[in-house]
Amino acid sequence: MPVRLVLSTCPDADTAARIARALVEERLAACVGALPGLVSTYRWQGRVEQAGEAQLLIKTRAGRLDALIARLAQLHPYELPEILAVEAGGLPAYLAWVAEQTCEEP
Structure with a gap:
């Protein structure tokens, strides 16, 4: 099962924690760091800005990516949130766990 790593920045740790919990509870993500x-x-x-943020590392399966992106955009406070997805490889047992945790039906 193909797995995706989704990156998103949040304005603070509380927002990051709220988003992470929602994505895992809704089975859109297996794990969010x-x-x-x-x-x-x-x-x-038009201006160069600097801001303190928290980086989310979201693990999901490819089949749930579109739903995860839509929900993340809905939960996110930014006008234009960073939502980047990259294909992930890794330990087969971990990839299988990600797939299992992101099944639409538990």
């Missing part, structure tokens, strides 16, 4: 202390530098509306 939150890395606090990220400093992002980016151009927004």
Whole structure:
């Protein structure tokens, strides 16, 4: 089962925790890691900005990616949230666990 790693930044640890819990409870993600202390530098509306953020590392299966993206965009407070998905490989047993945890029916 193909697995995807989805990256998204959040404005703070509380928002990251709220989003992570919702995605796992709804079986859209098997696991979400939150890395606090990220400093992002980016151009927004013609200005270079810097902001402290928390980085989410979201693991899901490819078949749930579209639903996860839609829900993440709905939960996210940013006008234009970072939502990037990359194909992930790894330990077969872990990949199978991700697939099992993200089944639509438990």
